[in-house]
Structure formats: structure tokens, C-alpha cells
Amino acid sequence: MMGGSEFIEKILAGDTRSVARAISKVEDGAEDAASLMKEIFPRTGRALVIGITGAPGAGKSTLVDKLALHYRSRQERVGIIAVDPSSPFTGGAILGDRIRMQTLGLDSGVFIRSMATRGNLGGLARATVDAVAILDAAGFDKVIVETVGVGQDEVEIVKTADVSVVVLVPGMGDDIQAIKAGIMEIGDCFVINKADRDGVLRTEKELEALLSLATRPDGWHPPIVKTIATDNKGIEDLSAAIESYREFQQTAATSLERREAIARWRILELLRERLLAQTLNRDSASDKLNRLAAEVAAKSRDPYSAVEEIMK
């Protein structure tokens, strides 16, 4: 018990190694992760959590790095969590980490962590929000969650942020209408990055048109910011846009609704994971699963009756 509370104290004091160890615990689903998070959770709520998403190739990583440097110039401590679910087995996330460490890694006011999926037991989204809570409790002023891709989990993760930023680039081609329709509801703030490219005006007009079609329940009109992240251009505008939504949200009538929706999602994510773990931890569950998987693969059994047998 003493060891536990000492560990918590170190996390709350912002000790980098303890923070990293705590994140590993929630990522691995360690046995003491639950008791850790019960201590951490009441200490959260001070950080501004910024979710950044968008299509691959939009330059999100560079944008995040430049935004982090901007906050550092204001003496704020910044935590960055890069979610990389597209790399189920190999070193995509690790590769990204190494590159970033060269720019930001020597600065003790910046904490960077990549999180990738851990096989098919899931839990990446839950682990990510837990990691955000740890950085929040550890006193980081800004926590940036960057997701590669526009999948379901990534959208959910970004929606749990205080402010969600969607990054586009000029001339994304065929799929842009469809993507925009999907992410319009997520973005509290839109960035058109690589704004020195051809087609920036057209993308801006299209985006404005799409945004004008939808009225958000909270009445917010998401700003559009143009950036050239590689040249450090537009970063202050982005910072101001993020701040303006943060201020708006604190007075919005829908703010409680949003927090409750996020809380519900967190509970369901964790519940799903726990129920599965409870079932699979039973005696001989693993043997049974292997046998049933072989039977389903051989088509001598269907997945539905396999699941019924496990739940029996």
C-alpha cells in the first residue's frame, strides 16, 4: 500500500518515469491498473485535452509538434499521445516515436507516447483515455491526442477530447465529400494544412459550404484555420481557435451533455473489455476458444453457436 501511494505521489508530481510506467500499466491492463486509475481520476480536469485527427498524409504529426513547441514557448508542459491502430504488429508507432524524439524529445516539458493496438482483445481506446487522464493528473497543461486514420475507434477517441481538431489538405480527391460528411460532426475546429498548395481556396469553400449545412446542437460555428506546419505558419491562429472553443464550451448549455456522453462511452468501453476478460479468464476458456476457432474455421460450427457455448 505504501508503495502504491508513493507511486501515485510521483505521478502527481509529474515524474516522467512514473508517468511512463503508469501508462504502460493501463496499456497492458495490469492487475493494479484499476486501483491506479481510481486514484488518478479524481485528480483530472485541469489539462486542456486536444484531439487531432484527419486523413493520412495531412501532416498531423508536424502540426502537433509545432503546436507543442508553441505551448512550450509559453512555458506550458505538453503531453502527446499518438494513437496508431493501423500498425497491429510491427514498428509503425515506434518508428514515429524515434523520429519525434529528435525534435522534441530532449525537452523535459514534453512527454511523448505512442499507443498501438494489442491484438484482438481490444482496449486501445480505453487505454488511450486512461493515458490522457494520467498526463492530466501529472500536471501537463496541454494533452494532445493524435490519431492516424479516420476509423471508428479513432473518431471515438477524438470525441473524448475537450477540443477536437480535424486536419484537411487541399485537393484530397474523390473521397473528400464522404470524409467531410463523417468528420464534420467531430470537428470543433478545422485546419487546412499545406495551405501553400493548389486548391486551398476550393477546399476552404467546400468546407464552409458543408459546415453551413449543419447546425450543431451547441450552436458553435467551427473556425477554419489555414496552416503550413512545416514552415511553422498559422500555428498561433490554431492555438487561438482551440482556445476560443474551450472558452465557448465552458459556458455552453450542452457542455454537461457532452461530458455525460463521454462518461457513458468510457464506461461501456471498459465494461466490454472487463466482461470479455472475465469470461476468457475462466478455467479452460482458452482451450475451449482454440477448439471452437478450429471448428468454425473448418465450418463444422458457426460463430453464433460457438459464442453460445462459451457463454453457457
Add this chain to the structure above:
Amino acid sequence: MMGGSEFIEKILAGDTRSVARAISKVEDGAEDAASLMKEIFPRTGRALVIGITGAPGAGKSTLVDKLALHYRSRQERVGIIAVDPSSPFTGGAILGDRIRMQTLGLDSGVFIRSMATRGNLGGLARATVDAVAILDAAGFDKVIVETVGVGQDEVEIVKTADVSVVVLVPGMGDDIQAIKAGIMEIGDCFVINKADRDGVLRTEKELEALLSLATRPDGWHPPIVKTIATDNKGIEDLSAAIESYREFQQTAATSLERREAIARWRILELLRERLLAQTLNRDSASDKLNRLAAEVAAKSRDPYSAVEEIMK
């Protein structure tokens, strides 16, 4: 019972309306979905299931449409399932459907269906593989599953296909290394679409270099096909590449392993969904969830102890 078996007969005969109704049932998690799938599952295994993924803007939809037309010219029946998890609430998927119906929709040998997420109870991946099974049992020769994005669920869905195709475009920018590292393991076949654009050779060289770094467990060397889908160029090469992997796979020693991994994933997906539904269907579970979500939002309770209370 008679009604049920008549319904099954119609699905097996390829009746479009019955197929559409069956897919709605598995999508909605209807009560009779399990008994339906138990009948369907043993009738599957004839179709060639092709998974197509890649970044937004890569022109996947056009490529899929052209591939479908190619198969139609060989008198084959084609089912297309477009998974659009990026659009949690609005009409992204429906918009896509409408556009496509103009090209392919009047042809009774093509069945098109978009599937979007249904809120935070999940089940999209499970519903998608069930829909594929229905089309397979209904006698479609080719079933193409197209996913927008490179998220975790999308990767899982594509991995359940017989042949997985990853679509790239020249000059995708910063994130390409990371994406490639992630999707390299998924692609049985790679397409560089929009091959009339600048940078096609560089993208091809980079891709070749990356592919040469990794040895697949099955020993397969994924072919790279260049296409210009909008001009209908390279579609036959793609069809041949897909066929060549299908042939290889049927003799590969790792083929059973792959089928068992897919079966295991299907069982776990369904189990996760069923366990959650069972728990939430209990008396007063919904009231309890609402109360706990409000408490977590107010930070008077942490998500972990909320879940413990639900599981009690």
C-alpha cells in the same frame, strides 16, 4: 418456422430483397439474427471475398466500381459492402450509395450496401462479416468489402477477406512510411492508383523496398499493380493479381492458420457484443448506466468503480 425457412430459401436463391432484409437484421442485431446466421454459415465458402482498403482520397470507390464492372463482363454476380465508420450519425454512407447506384445500381447482378456504425455499442465489424457471409450464401461470386480509413476495425475487417488489397496513390506525403509499415502486413496485393500522377515511380520503389524488408509467414510476395481507375486502366491486371493470390493461398500451408485466426476473431467480436448486450439487458441496467455516467461526468465517481458496480 416455415416463414424462417422460406426466408432462408429466398436468400440462398439470391433474391435481392431477402438479402437486403437479412443484412438489416444482422446490422440491427435483431433477435432472429443468430438463428439466421446459423443457417447461413454452413452455406458459405464459395464466394471470393476481396477486401479493399487504403487512405481516403486513394480512389477506392472508383476502383471497386470498375473491378465490379470487370467481373460483370465475365457474367459473375458481385456484392459490394462499403464500410463507412467515419460517419457515425449522418449521411456519408447514404450519399456514397446514391452516387454509386447511378453507375451500377440498375444491374441486378450487383448488390451494393453501405454499413455505418450504429452508435457506441459497436458491432460494425461483426455485422460486416455477417453481411459478407449472407452475400456468399446468396450465390454472389465475388464479394468486395471496401473500407474507408485505416483504423483498427477497418484493418480487422479487411483481414477477414480471402484476398486483401491495399490502395495507395503517388506522393501521399509525410505519413506514408507509417501507413505502409502498418498496412504492409495486411496487403496480399498492392495497388498504386492514379498512376498517371507525378511520383508514381518513387512510390513504387518505396513500396518495393518496404515489402522486401518483411518476409511473410506464408512466403508470398505481394504483387504491385498500377491502375488509373477513372480511365479503367489496370483493372484486368488487378483482377489477375487477386486471382494469383487466391490460387497461392489455396495451397499454402498457412492457409488453415489464417482461417483459424479469422474464426477466433469472429468469435471474440461476437462474444464481446453478446456479453455487453446481456449485461445491459438486465432489469434497470439502463437507469443504472445513466446514473453512473452522470456521476462520472461530475467526477464524483471514476469509470473503473462504475464498471465494478454494473458487473456486481
